[in-house]
Amino acid sequence: MSVLPIGTVMKLTDLTARQIRYYEQQDLIKPVRNEGNRRMYSLNDVDRLLEIKDYLDDGLNISGIKEVYKKQEQLEDERKKNLQKGLTDSDVRKILQDEFMNIGGLKPPSSTFDNPNNFHKFNE
DNA sequence: CTTCTCACA
DNA sequence: TGTGAGAA
Incomplete structure (x- = not known):
């Protein structure tokens, strides 16, 4: 799934490498590392980065975005419980x-x- | 040439 | 968040 190097993601998202790595530190995205310790991103990562940029424009801070995804996971868990x-x-x-x-x-x-x-x- | 980590006159 | 150094 993850095949995009950070350079490609930078162009696709219009974000700096610094920002992309920082959002990873904040656990907003989880790129994998290749054999050379290079970060490899998936299209889902790109989508999420684009989302993060939108939230930021809407005045939401990092911790606020974290909670958005946190509650999103909670709803996802309940959906799976009902399915079981x-x-x-x-x-x-x-x-x-x-x-x-x-x-x-x-x-x-x-x-x-x-x-x-x-x-x-x-x-x- | 590209990306990584780390540090900050 | 920017930027530059030094390594891979």
Whole structure:
């Protein structure tokens, strides 16, 4: 995946080598090293660097950007946990929607409980 | 020639 | 974050 040397990344992102290495120190990107200790970047690294530049323009500082990715990972972890429980994203959305309807005292769609498949989702 | 690390009149 | 030194 990682095949771009820092020189190429500099041109692609319009960032200085100093900045690119600094963002790595802040754990915002994780390039791999080749046999000559040279940093090799992936296109995902380039995308992230571009993102970082945007966040910086929006007035966000390094620690602020760190927290953005931190919460992003947290949401990603929960998505995986639900997946392990056999729930897809659309399942979760449907459950949440049905719960809101019930709270509002509205009659849930007949299809929701008619399907025995959905039944034990509410009993686990 | 390119990149790396380290240090700072 | 810039920049220059010395090595790889």
